[in-house]
Amino acid sequence: MPPDLLALTADLIAIPSLSLKETAIADFVEARLAERAPSLDCIRVGDNVIARTNSGHERRLLVGGHLDTVPADQNENPRIEGDSLFGLGAADMIEGDSLFGLGAADMKGGLAVMLTLAEAAHALSARLRLDLTVVFYVAEEITEEHNGLRVLFAEHPNLVSADLAILMEPTGAWVEAGCQGSLTVEATFTGVRAHSARPWMGDNAIHSASKALANIAAHNSDSVIVDGLEYRESIQVVHFEGGVANNVVPDSARMRINRRFAPAYDTETALAQVSALLEGATSVVVINESPAAPPNLMNPLIAEFIGTNDLAVRPKLGWTDVARFTSHGIPALNFGPGNPEIAHTRGEFVERVELDACYAVLARFIGVI
């Protein structure tokens, strides 16, 4: 019987871990592994924590999850509720079924599963059918330069090598295959300052951005089929800023755009798509580019993982670090508790039944149940 995964998730939510502020939660993870999974090699690199079995198996499974969350939105505190929210009457309520709070879905539920899996690999090491690496890493929610996996691949590639990588991003316990690419650009619009009572002497940079904003707001993104999976693309203005003073025609405005694109083409093509919408921009600078990853469903280990557990498969719409593993030649997929559609929303939550289900699939795959 594994420990109470919902309670462990609540403990993890109660430790704030905004990107670049993961020290407290890394301390918690490291201490818990030292206490409950001492036979695993545990390595800390910055605030990244890696724990590995070394039982000499031919194959190694890596299970990874990021420690950080997006900024809080009045949801800092974990709150456990019955499932009355899901259409059942009071008579059907089971106390403690759902857990709300920042990171419940993305992805402290997954971290709880990973910790518990490492403890089982320690306690039942004789039953392992492959070696296990768990990787808790920093700064997945912000720009690429800070990403803990990027650092580990660059500086300690042996710690993150494996035959299959499973990222515990929220998928609702589906296999979400591959991932869409993500491209963030900043467009600058330039004008000429003037007194706002005589705007014809200047050129309003915010007004100059109106066509680009309208183009993006009106853009109907496509759905693209790859390996039989339908990837639904998107484009969003995620930041807009401009202005000098209430009586000054502004000479500069900056618009940040995030584009998600199917694993059917490269980032250069995505950039060309976005640039075509940015009518009137003075410059377009790439802030972050993360390539898409193909679904890779024909890979033998992925096929075994899906087939043995009879898991449902769908495309991953958000970018995840599966693309990083794929680009380093390691087959990878997303599989974790939590509804991906509520990630980054104030009301994100995770359900006990999904935590238990994800744990059972992974524990069975490595042989400990």
Added chain:
Amino acid sequence: MPPDLLALTADLIAIPSLSLKETAIADFVEARLAERAPSLDCIRVGDNVIARTNSGHERRLLVGGHLDTVPADQNENPRIEGDSLFGLGAADMIEGDSLFGLGAADMKGGLAVMLTLAEAAHALSARLRLDLTVVFYVAEEITEEHNGLRVLFAEHPNLVSADLAILMEPTGAWVEAGCQGSLTVEATFTGVRAHSARPWMGDNAIHSASKALANIAAHNSDSVIVDGLEYRESIQVVHFEGGVANNVVPDSARMRINRRFAPAYDTETALAQVSALLEGATSVVVINESPAAPPNLMNPLIAEFIGTNDLAVRPKLGWTDVARFTSHGIPALNFGPGNPEIAHTRGEFVERVELDACYAVLARFIGVI
């Protein structure tokens, strides 16, 4: 022979006086008046400086100017140049004809004229044909609550009472009659946060602002005739801000709009005009409202000032504190050195010939030349 007005203006530009940071320039003004115009009553209220003759004349002229400037735009340092910029060849250049720098036009040139006028009223007090008040006041370039004249009218109305008020805002030595009203509102657009890979789960607040922005950018403002003068209206987005993180659909965006309207209707009407363009706004809040002032050309003192000096008259497009004097029953007009169309631009400047001309008109009107 008055002192070198261009050199005095340069001295005033060299003292930074961003709104709410006018202490240094108020100290300079107060010390100079104490030294050079000691017979005037000089009163300091905060960083406002008022100096008054008390010769018992039936009529009193008030000349006012604000001490503050908008933020610098790489033009902090005063720079005197010849007039080659104005199409003359090198052989025609006269060294020291033009002065560039923050506030040259708006309105440190006017302050130099006021200081010099006060000195003449001291030195030649026997020749005065009316009493003189000079008012150097703070925070004209920012929101109404900070405006020095507002404070003086509220707390020391006797210090600012007069039979005619002349504001030395830049008018190119024209009489600029009345002034347009100014209305600043903040429109908020509200959405629902979501992961940017699944924007259909949320509602992008920046996208929601695109129609309002397009409406304003496309709006062709009217020209309105009052007392035979043509007031050219305008509407500008002066600030726009929204965004949470590069991978989050933003749930809030704020747009600030400045509307300038002819002295033909009130601020409620102006607000209705603006609100009609703000399609999709969740709320519209008035940040600042300054009523328009009618031209008042039939007033006897204004007619005398214009007629005696044979001055050219045009409408004032920017809001100025003439509206405040008018609303307190004091006839008022704008008359000062500097081109109003370059106020608040990086390249603002003032010419020696205009400083001298404005000084001569005012000195003649009070009787000291």
